[in-house]
Amino acid sequence: MGQLAPQPWMEAPTTKTVMAAITSTGVEARFVGGCVRDALLKRPVKDIDIATPLEPNDVIRLLEANGIHAIPTGIAHGTITAVIGKDHFEITTLRHDVENFGRHARVAFTDDWRADALRRDFTINALSMTTDGRIYDPVNGLADLGRGRVRFVGDPKQRIQEDVLRLLRYFRFYAYYGHPPAQVPSLAACRASAHLLPNLSGERIRGEMMRLLMAPDPAGVLTLMQAEKVLPHILPEAKHFGRLRQLAWLEDRGLRLEGIERDPTRRLACLVECDAKGALEIADRFKLSNRDRNRLAAICRHSQQAPSLAMSDGERRHLLYRMGKQTYLDRALIAWSSERDIDPRAPSAASGPWTELLGHALDWTVPEFPLKGRDALALGVPHGPRIGELLGHVQEWWEEGGFRADHAACLDRLRAALESKMS
Numbered sequence: 111m112g113q114l115a116p117q118p119w120m121e122a123p124t125t126k127t128v129m130a131a132i133t134s135t136g137v138e139a140r141f142v143g144g145c146v147r148d149a150l151l152k153r154p155v156k157d158i159d160i161a162t163p164l165e166p167n168d169v170i171r172l173l174e175a176n177g178i179h180a181i182p183t184g185i186a187h188g189t190i191t192a193v194i195g196k197d198h199f200e201i202t203t204l205r206h207d208v209e210n211f212g213r214h215a216r217v218a219f220t221d222d223w224r225a226d227a228l229r230r231d232f233t234i235n236a237l238s239m240t241t242d243g244r245i246y247d248p249v250n251g252l253a254d255l256g257r258g259r260v261r262f263v264g265d266p267k268q269r270i271q272e273d274v275l276r277l278l279r280y281f282r283f284y285a286y287y288g289h290p291p292a293q294v295p296s297l298a299a300c301r302a303s304a305h306l307l308p309n310l311s312g313e314r315i316r317g318e319m320m321r322l323l324m325a326p327d328p329a330g331v332l333t334l335m336q337a338e339k340v341l342p343h344i345l346p347e348a349k350h351f352g353r354l355r356q357l358a359w360l361e362d363r364g365l366r367l368e369g370i371e372r373d374p375t376r377r378l379a380c381l382v383e384c385d386a387k388g389a390l391e392i393a394d395r396f397k398l399s400n401r402d403r404n405r406l407a408a409i410c411r412h413s414q415q416a417p418s419l420a421m422s423d424g425e426r427r428h429l430l431y432r433m434g435k436q437t438y439l440d441r442a443l444i445a446w447s448s449e450r451d452i453d454p455r456a457p458s459a460a461s462g463p464w465t466e467l468l469g470h471a472l473d474w475t476v477p478e479f480p481l482k483g484r485d486a487l488a489l490g491v492p493h494g495p496r497i498g499e500l501l502g503h504v505q506e507w508w509e510e511g512g513f514r515a516d517h518a519a520c521l522d523r524l525r526a527a528l529e530s531k532m533s
């Protein structure tokens with residue numbers, strides 16, 4: 111058992127209100143999972159999970175009796191969400207797993223805190239804490255947390271077979287909390303069960319993989335997943351581990367440029383080797399949102415046309431215009447990461463020019479082609495496809511000239527085009 115000094119999130123009025131409501135009949139409630147783990151490491155606490163022996167219907171009743179909005183999020187598994195303003199609290203009844211069929215574990219509620227800890231995935235996730243900061247540690251999670259050991263509660267192979275999602279969660283938590291080397295029994299169990307991964311839904315795979323990609327150094331863990339023959343079952347396109355390491359470093363610390371930050375879609379694109387069609391296959395497999403799907407495809411479609419320091423200003427502007435700002439930035443960052451990966455000595459001299467290239471792109475606003483259809487009509491071109499053709503011709507010239515020609519110059523060019531076509 112340990113003791114943690116009260117944290118601001120524990121003392122927050124909304125937390126206190128929820129805790130007071132569900133303990134108002136004298137039944138205990140504790141903080142569990144991520145909030146306890148992160149508070150112990152002095153990392154920011156994202157969401158607050160609470161456990162109690164109270165059954166879900168009683169949790170709802172007590173919340174509502176105290177004027178707190180209660181949502182039966184996963185009532186079959188015993189989870190209720192309490193909402194106060196923008197704060198959400200997940201309250202789960204203590205349980206122990208009775209039988210397991212893949213993700214559909216049959217659960218039974220219990221008042222045994224230890225049994226509840228034993229059904230949790232990793233020792234560092236099995237800690238619980240009272241409202242006054244007393245820590246309960248039934249499976250040695252504290253020591254593991256201190257040493258950066260991500261260990262399954264119980265037999266790793268069995269725990270993965272009960273729920274394959276735990277295999278991906280293992281690597282995700284290892285990316286955030288693990289210190290190498292990883293535990294051999296856990297890795298062996300992951301390797302042995304990796305063929306089960308395709309049974310998971312795309313949404314679940316995406317959820318874990320995108321979070322894993324957001325870790326400070328995802329490349330190390332992904333390399334481990336590759337070595338253990340886990341990654342090919344979900345992402346056979348993964349290839350550029352070194353380049354991803356460089357990108358993650360640039361995004362996090364190497365490059366300090368407002369507007370560039372950690373980005374899971376860019377990191378995914380940086381990791382894989384594929385064209386636009388391959389990107390769409392990944393998007394389908396991971397059930398990516400339309401926005402992420404389009405971005406991934408755009409980055410992969412332009413894999414042969416990266417911005418480079420060898421380009422003139424005009425060429426860069428042209429490419430920027432063609433690719434769009436976002437894809438241009440993504441491709442520039444990936445190109446720079448490749449360069450750093452190939453030659454670790456070159457980069458310091460190149461970082462000034464690369465930063466400048468990115469800075470220009472960030473400040474850039476899309477120039478508007480000065481001519482409209484009415485300009486051609488005014489010169490006597492009749493309605494019809496000719497207008498589009500002529501304007502397209504002038505626009506190409508305007509682009510190649512670095513978008514410098516103004517309305518008058520474009521009009522001259524249009525006149526010249528008309529005359530040459532007529533003569």
Ligand code: ATP
Pocket residue numbers: 142143144145156157159229230231232235236273275276
């Ligand atoms: P974070 O929210 O920072 O990702 P977390 O530990 O809070 O981390 P959640 O997914 O919110 O993770 O789950 C809360 C707790 O529920 C975990 O800490 C763990 O104890 C338990 N848990 C979640 N998923 C599983 C699972 N698949 N198998 C066993 N226990 C799980």
Ligand code: MG
Pocket residue numbers: 143144145157158159
């Ligand atoms: Mg959580």
